[in-house]
Amino acid sequence: MTTITSNLELTRAALTDDLSLVPETQQALSAETFTVDWEARLDNEALDALTGNGWVVLDEVFSPEALAALQEESGFVDYRAAALTAGIQIKDIRGDRIRWISQDFFAGFYYLSSINALAALLNRYLFAGIRHSEAHYACYPIGFGYQWHSDNPAGRDERVISAVFYLNDDWTDADGGALEVVDNHGVHHEVNPVANRLVIFDSNLRHQVQTAHRQRYSIATWMRRDGLVPFVNDTP
Numbered sequence: 001m002t003t004i005t006s007n008l009e010l011t012r013a014a015l016t017d018d019l020s021l022v023p024e025t026q027q028a029l030s031a032e033t034f035t036v037d038w039e040a041r042l043d044n045e046a047l048d049a050l051t052g053n054g055w056v057v058l059d060e061v062f063s064p065e066a067l068a069a070l071q072e073e074s075g076f077v078d079y080r081a082a083a084l085t086a087g088i089q090i091k092d093i094r095g096d097r098i099r100w101i102s103q104d105f106f107a108g109f110y111y112l113s114s115i116n117a118l119a120a121l122l123n124r125y126l127f128a129g130i131r132h133s134e135a136h137y138a139c140y141p142i143g144f145g146y147q148w149h150s151d152n153p154a155g156r157d158e159r160v161i162s163a164v165f166y167l168n169d170d171w172t173d174a175d176g177g178a179l180e181v182v183d184n185h186g187v188h189h190e191v192n193p194v195a196n197r198l199v200i201f202d203s204n205l206r207h208q209v210q211t212a213h214r215q216r217y218s219i220a221t222w223m224r225r226d227g228l229v230p231f232v233n234d235t236p
């Protein structure tokens with residue numbers, strides 16, 4: 001069992017240079033913890049789904065340690081503990097929260113590095129032209145979703161590929177909050193936001209998040225063709 005530390009403690013730790021304040025579970029993290037054999041995961045079938053249908057779902061993406069660290073950092077674990085111990089209304093604990101991932105994050109930053117390795121592969125395989133990735137932790141409170149949209153506002157095309165990583169243990173249909181995607185052929189799909197699942201899709205596809213009946217945690221990620229800093233290293 002991975003030791004769970006409080007999210008607040010972790011956030012404070014992320015802002016300090018004093019390693020003694022950084023929880024040991026986070027100190028032990030390294031980029032290696034987040035290594036994914038993207039080449040194996042993006043086999044021909046997955047690539048065909050992405051290019052043909054416009055989207056693909058990958059399950060059991062990261063190691064259990066990496067997943068736990070991301071859950072910890074997102075506050076998912078915190079929320080569970082708070083709901084169990086204090087019996088406080090969940091919506092009173094957190095509102096709609098978004099936190100952009102920067103170098104100040106431990107797990108999130110390694111996650112983004114791994115996503116950049118995926119982006120480099122998409123550049124090689126699909127000439128995707130990705131130069132930069134961005135991601136934020138997101139938390140949908142009970143009763144909230146996200147209406148139909150594409151990730152590129154009208155007239156824009158900087159976002160090439162969207163990828164949403166989910167952090168929710170034990171999510172069931174009754175919890176709502178499915179991601180609904182309309183694929184390249186006009187077919188609707190519903191995907192539950194279950195832990196360790198990564199949904200990768202063309203940023204121009206229309207999608208929505210159905211109303212969540214349970215607090216819903218994710219990392220919304222975009223691979224972009226612009227970027228002041230070419231973040232993606234294209235050399236294999």
Ligand SMILES: O=C(O)CCC(=O)C(=O)O
Nearest residue numbers: 146151164179209218220
């Ligand atoms: O969390 C999801 O399933 C999708 C989120 C989304 O569409 C977005 O943030 O643009």
Ligand SMILES: [Fe+2]
Nearest residue numbers: 149150151207
């Ligand atoms: Fe979206």
